[in-house]
Amino acid sequence: MKYAYKTLRVNTETPYIASISFNRPEKANALHMEAWEELKEIFINLSEDDAIRVVILSGEGKHFCSGIDLSLLQELTQSSSIQGGHQNELLRKKIVALQTAVTSIENCNKPVIAAISGGCIGAGLDIATACDMRYASEDAYFSIREIDMGMVADLGTLQRLPKIISEGLVRELAYTGRNVPAEEAEKTGLVNKVYSDKDELTTAVHSIAKAIAEKSPLAIRGTKHILNYSRDHSVADGLNYVATWNAATLLSADLKEIFVSKQKGRSPKFNS
Amino acid sequence: MKYAYKTLRVNTETPYIASISFNRPEKANALHMEAWEELKEIFINLSEDDAIRVVILSGEGKHFCSGIDLSLLQELTQSSSIQGGHQNELLRKKIVALQTAVTSIENCNKPVIAAISGGCIGAGLDIATACDMRYASEDAYFSIREIDMGMVADLGTLQRLPKIISEGLVRELAYTGRNVPAEEAEKTGLVNKVYSDKDELTTAVHSIAKAIAEKSPLAIRGTKHILNYSRDHSVADGLNYVATWNAATLLSADLKEIFVSKQKGRSPKFNS
Amino acid sequence: MKYAYKTLRVNTETPYIASISFNRPEKANALHMEAWEELKEIFINLSEDDAIRVVILSGEGKHFCSGIDLSLLQELTQSSSIQGGHQNELLRKKIVALQTAVTSIENCNKPVIAAISGGCIGAGLDIATACDMRYASEDAYFSIREIDMGMVADLGTLQRLPKIISEGLVRELAYTGRNVPAEEAEKTGLVNKVYSDKDELTTAVHSIAKAIAEKSPLAIRGTKHILNYSRDHSVADGLNYVATWNAATLLSADLKEIFVSKQKGRSPKFNS
Amino acid sequence: MKYAYKTLRVNTETPYIASISFNRPEKANALHMEAWEELKEIFINLSEDDAIRVVILSGEGKHFCSGIDLSLLQELTQSSSIQGGHQNELLRKKIVALQTAVTSIENCNKPVIAAISGGCIGAGLDIATACDMRYASEDAYFSIREIDMGMVADLGTLQRLPKIISEGLVRELAYTGRNVPAEEAEKTGLVNKVYSDKDELTTAVHSIAKAIAEKSPLAIRGTKHILNYSRDHSVADGLNYVATWNAATLLSADLKEIFVSKQKGRSPKFNS
């Protein structure tokens, strides 16, 4: 087995697809320190793994992820011998470390699909919004739960969710922490589609993943890179950047394979 | 009575909640100069008022707000002894002054909820989009009416609305000035939810306000601050900023109160 | 006939409205080099044409536009005597030239309305997203088809579409290239409204165009300019800019005409 | 006397020129809370005062300004009943208030000239860098002294000085807190010119101020506004903005006066 983790199940049996699942179902997949570290590690590894073209992220058991483990939160916030400015500087460093784990999903150069059943809560939602797309089963629900911990959500939801749903709704969710049921999540664009149950969800998401895995991996990596870049720059900057990107990468074996396969009437086959 | 204004009714009877309403129903709550000044003043004051945690903004009478008072518009645009560049420089200053009044809502460090019945027109919509969330009754309708005055809307709608609804719809509304009925407003995300009538709307909005007022005020203020910041910066910048913000504010009496109240099985109680 | 093009039909019979249609129906309106050049030219011309206030863009025959002509793509990407860095530099220049054609729609200082029937594919969608609004008939469908050519879409869709629909959906479409049917396009905000067939679409779009043509042309031009600016700047920057813009343009013959026409109880009439 | 302050001497006897000086020479012009408030107030007032076209800022006695008064620093940083996050949030608000006082110089729509003798230390340098230009006498010296208080300088020097002198020198000064003598200040661009003593400095600076006061006040205000804007935006953005600004203000009585006065061979005379 290529990837062995304590807090994550990783399945790479289907060609080109890595299925990762949070694997502490007895804790509703709450994330303690080891889980954060493994999350970061797996996405850094998968980003470099030529055998993988798409990643699916889900949760073992009933829930996708119930957020940061309370014991970790207590550890992060407990007083210590260091106080005041020094303590706060250290706290900042720890927050940045968790953010880096979440952002490793965005930086992974393969599309990451979140398949969400049950609760997607707090840090779970920070993670889901860092994925490229989100699909859910009918029992799914979503919550910016940090507000109930007396915290400003600091792992990405407040930055990324307003690109996915209306800012007016983001603010309601961030201030109230209320649960968004799957149906509302679909209607508002928080998830792309809702399926009746976890099995159907799994089947559908694998089918989407398979469709993506059949495309030119070079073009898929480039598309993700450009989408990330363009989100954070003006349209003019985004256009200029993609012109330069394509100047570097457009003329490729994959493009040739497409012209050839079209002529021969067969499906194109790509190397990674 | 703590807050006495001519053009605004201010009710602070419900603990932590300030209910403000435009109070010129006989003019469909059109905003003349005094109204703009009071609007700015109340939000600057409420931002500093520790007794208030949430603000609800609505309109007395049938309409939320019918926009800038025509007499003010005429005054702003009438010719005078100053002409040309000097006149235009002065006009710019007056526009900036009105913008500042609208932006005082965004800068108020408490969530501001717009509860909208009847017309929400022109400057009324500029104001509504500067609120955190918008809820409406079925009789509500919305219009970027400035185009019918031969004006480019200049008080915020063209900047803020595209974060709330699809840019494709914003452009249609900005060019045609057509009315958006409540149902369409809900479907497109312009309002979070529509209620059958003004009474139901008032009840529902107070219930949301109450839910927010029970959260940690420090965390609510921080969340609004971060949402404002993140809207105007890249995701990476937003993450870096919230890490620094939480380094400063996360370790608080509110956080302790939450841990304590959880252990004791009671609701947390916060100071402002 | 004022505007005579080979690849575009241009109809300026209705006062103030230019109806442009891609005119290679036998090729599903695929865009070869001449089409790109004419597209750029017509929008540069219309931007300066005082007789025109709104532009409608559609496709002759069954489809809106099936994207870049394959022969052009082959020409762009074929090997030549120049290789490596020099070849890529030249390729970049050609991509920028096509981008400039698409952006001429955004830079045209009149609203451009896309009326879409049948396929709106690849570069067709790049073009549609550069229009101000999109309306469709029920047979319309949309696809970021570039991924099936082994390419990163580089003419604007990846930059502009995330302002129109949820980023979560953009990514699914960009990675899978799947067709979005008209109904889904309406529900998600990709088009503003779907009409039963092409005739109804044409009628409805002309009615919207006519409504816009009756507004102050100066204010319409300014509104488009400000919407373009505000999309790519912070809210504070956008507010400052529109204040300065209105300082320059608010006091106009159009504003006077509105006050006068209101007093006289007639519709305002504007020069361009 | 038009402007009466406790901590500032304000002289408006020379037409169009306001000479302000820090007026606590017995404390080397250290700034306590009242001084900060008056500093902010005078610049807000002068910005609106049509009788004034240029401002000169200097210090009574031997020094320009020795920085924040230690008693204020102690007050800002002393512990209180509020602790942790709430205390830090309050501290942030107080820092922002002091920053606002400094930035009132930048926001004053008249050029502000710093005339510096003796020490220009800590907050004194924050203030000097917010002025448009700096001139000094030979006894002047400059220091980012905050580092010796265990503080990150937070009132503007770290933001504004790198636009004035090489970033390499800024960093040395910020890390070491060393004194920069007048001669080095001139050679590196920190001040525009050094004069032999305070009298010569005063004379020279008044002569510069007089030259500026004779220009079109509208054009001077615009130039300062554009310089502020351009510093914080790309060249393309700055060009676009100044085109719009001049569209609003170029055609003015001042421009006419210049053409007329040139024809008549006399100096132009402008209203404010």
Next chain:
Amino acid sequence: MKYAYKTLRVNTETPYIASISFNRPEKANALHMEAWEELKEIFINLSEDDAIRVVILSGEGKHFCSGIDLSLLQELTQSSSIQGGHQNELLRKKIVALQTAVTSIENCNKPVIAAISGGCIGAGLDIATACDMRYASEDAYFSIREIDMGMVADLGTLQRLPKIISEGLVRELAYTGRNVPAEEAEKTGLVNKVYSDKDELTTAVHSIAKAIAEKSPLAIRGTKHILNYSRDHSVADGLNYVATWNAATLLSADLKEIFVSKQKGRSPKFNS
């Protein structure tokens, strides 16, 4: 003769080097409308001309350029049948057209060297700051003269000069319009070097141009492109962009030629 212009002398006799000079010495090279149009045209042409690798810009006769021709300024600003907002909108368009001419120097993908003798005034300085480097003879002097026309300089000096010299000096020059003599220009970085007279200047500048012309033209074009990009973006953005740029262009015939020529102990020879 390849390039024939009325207002410009163009000499392309020296291989790879285009020497352009303003050619209205009897008007101190003041720029009327035709001159602006030709300026724009020559730089657009030279950008595409593979025979040219470096451009030198100077002035015939005693002066480099005395700025915008007064007759053009009067034409731009005279009143007409169009008034108010419409007039200002048109004025803005004309300013943008002149800006575009200046920016064509920056957009020209070859280095442009300004060789400055005599006056470099107003628009002359706008043009000089858009060049890559500036060299001068001892009789040169520089002035932001727009302030004496009652104008905010709007063709680039206020945007570009603060990257070249200290912002403190820019503001003095912009407010006073005073002449900067050559010696001060060298000391402050406004010009790279001063030569004793025009002949020496010409010789020296040609020698620099020749040195540049011997480098890889592909790398020179890329370096200019990256310097332009990096000036207007963060360091992180600039690094990311140049990595992508070099991914496209680094592996080239020029690189091979360098390795080969080094092995053979000869100078490299490049195609354009």
Next chain:
Amino acid sequence: MKYAYKTLRVNTETPYIASISFNRPEKANALHMEAWEELKEIFINLSEDDAIRVVILSGEGKHFCSGIDLSLLQELTQSSSIQGGHQNELLRKKIVALQTAVTSIENCNKPVIAAISGGCIGAGLDIATACDMRYASEDAYFSIREIDMGMVADLGTLQRLPKIISEGLVRELAYTGRNVPAEEAEKTGLVNKVYSDKDELTTAVHSIAKAIAEKSPLAIRGTKHILNYSRDHSVADGLNYVATWNAATLLSADLKEIFVSKQKGRSPKFNS
């Protein structure tokens, strides 16, 4: 010995100061792959090392650093089985890896001082500009040598140098690759100061380092962080950020120590 590297000498004998030197004098400290990796590693390590407060970077032997090792450049650019887009994508990744090594200096939370003797060439200058300050001996010289390799400099000089010296000079150096002697480097701000020889340089730089090491380490770390942030943001953004930063870190044991030591008339002593 705490830090043992093959390509770097690391001396941590002087308390709080790490002296690092490139240690391949026989190759003029050219950087091969191992050197890049160790460079990155040492700065990541030092950033976390509480025993170190300042870093000095110099070169063993006659030169500071002669740039990228030619063998590495050949390896990076040689053809392989992968071609076209895939090859370029890989090349981009390798460039980014080298950039990351350089940027590790900027990200190291301690000031890094470059002490430069002899050649500081190509990548050597990229590295020197990523340091906080630069000091040199009289035999030092500097060159953007990449242009002579047919390359666009891609490791930071084109981004960072324009903040240190005039953009006009940067462009000359980037296009010509000429050597800048120490004296000119001092006059133009490229280095802060020149000392007569390497010994004097070493002594002087250690003295500066010692002065920095005696300051509050928390404040020094914060100052560097803020200078980095402010370089890439607007003044308003920089002010807002430092207010938040100081809200988190100002109230510290270091601040208390300063008040106490001042009262007791002794030097303050800080923990890291």
